[in-house]
Amino acid sequence: MTRSIGFTDIDLDRDGKQVGFVNFPSSVHDDAWGVIRVPLTVIRNGSGPTVILQGGNHGDEYEGPIVLGEIIRDLDPATVNGRLVIVPAINLPAVEASRRVSPLDDLNFNRTFPGDPLGSTTQQISHYVSSVLYPLADAFVDLHSGGSSLSIIPSAVLEPCDDPQLDARNRAAVEAFQAPFKVQISNFGDPRTSTSTAVRAGLVTVGTEMAGTGTVTPDAVRICRRGVHNVLRHLGVLEGAQEKGPDAAGFHTIGGTSSYVMASEAGIFEPFHELGATVREGEPAGRIHFLENPGREPVELRFGASGVVYGKRHPGRVRPGNCCLVVASPLED
Numbered sequence: 001m002t003r004s005i006g007f008t009d010i011d012l013d014r015d016g017k018q019v020g021f022v023n024f025p026s027s028v029h030d031d032a033w034g035v036i037r038v039p040l041t042v043i044r045n046g047s048g049p050t051v052i053l054q055g056g057n058h059g060d061e062y063e064g065p066i067v068l069g070e071i072i073r074d075l076d077p078a079t080v081n082g083r084l085v086i087v088p089a090i091n092l093p094a095v096e097a098s099r100r101v102s103p104l105d106d107l108n109f110n111r112t113f114p115g116d117p118l119g120s121t122t123q124q125i126s127h128y129v130s131s132v133l134y135p136l137a138d139a140f141v142d143l144h145s146g147g148s149s150l151s152i153i154p155s156a157v158l159e160p161c162d163d164p165q166l167d168a169r170n171r172a173a174v175e176a177f178q179a180p181f182k183v184q185i186s187n188f189g190d191p192r193t194s195t196s197t198a199v200r201a202g203l204v205t206v207g208t209e210m211a212g213t214g215t216v217t218p219d220a221v222r223i224c225r226r227g228v229h230n231v232l233r234h235l236g237v238l239e240g241a242q243e244k245g246p247d248a249a250g251f252h253t254i255g256g257t258s259s260y261v262m263a264s265e266a267g268i269f270e271p272f273h274e275l276g277a278t279v280r281e282g283e284p285a286g287r288i289h290f291l292e293n294p295g296r297e298p299v300e301l302r303f304g305a306s307g308v309v310y311g312k313r314h315p316g317r318v319r320p321g322n323c324c325l326v327v328a329s330p331l332e333d
């Protein structure tokens with residue numbers, strides 16, 4: 001098997017705090033022998049679990065990278081039991097561009113797992129995560145927000161898992177995050193995400209969605225900060241009691257295609273509800289207006305599932321197939 005060509009000066013087995021980079025060779029027109037420098041920090045103190053904290057999976061989701069930067073700067077290694085591997089801007093080219101996908105290869109990092117050691121830069125980074133970092137770790141936290149195209153209820157996210165024992169540990173870790181909402185998301189069953197790959201690697205896995213719309217939401221930063229520290233206390237890497245959040249409803253799920261309200265026409269989408277509204281299958285979700293042809297009646301879209309409005313498209317203009325709304329339904333055990 002071809003090994004990753006990513007390289008780092010950081011000694012992953014050394015005690016203390018090391019703030020540096022993992023470098024991916026990038027030979028381009030103006031830099032024949034250059035590298036892409038992806039920030040990597042390791043904080044280790046004695047024995048204990050290894051937890052990977054990842055942000056910047058998508059480059060336009062900021063709460064996670066902000067909180068991980070705080071941890072990198074502020075955390076005293078003496079307070080750690082075990083090892084934190086922190087990659088706050090894992091898809092660095094996308095983070096620098098504030099884009100969901102990398103400007104280098106137009107790939108969505110979170111659809112490239114397990115990656116390719118000799119593929120494009122995004123594929124090389126995901127291969128490094130899955131082949132170098134995952135085998136070191138006991139747990140994985142992947143911090144997302146809604147990004148430029150979605151506004152989402154701040155939530156801790158459960159990855160579907162076939163192994164009942166690991167599923168129970170994942171649920172406990174997601175609960176420990178103490179987010180206002182907790183939801184299982186299957187991404188249409190796509191196996192190429194970092195969290196689905198982490199679950200298959202046997203890691204206790206927690207995801208998040210924190211607000212979105214390509215900006216920073218103060219409340220979501222606070223929820224994310226509390227959640228990451230709570231999960232680290234839950235896993236035994238940090239000492240101290242967990243900080244309780246608001247009482248959240250039970251687990252919800254975005255399980256099937258009926259959870260998504262997709263645009264059927266090009267135009268301007270008018271939603272009928274705000275996030276958090278309770279809705280029922282079959283009821284009107286919103287309508288698409290044709291501003292260039294005001295005599296044409298708007299086209300109505302309906303919900304395909306009952307539950308809570310969990311996500312809402314941010315830009316008003318839609319093309320056919322755009323995701324306008326997402327409904328989270330109560331998760332049946």
Ligand SMILES: [Zn+2]
Nearest residue numbers: 058061144145
């Ligand atoms: Zn994301």
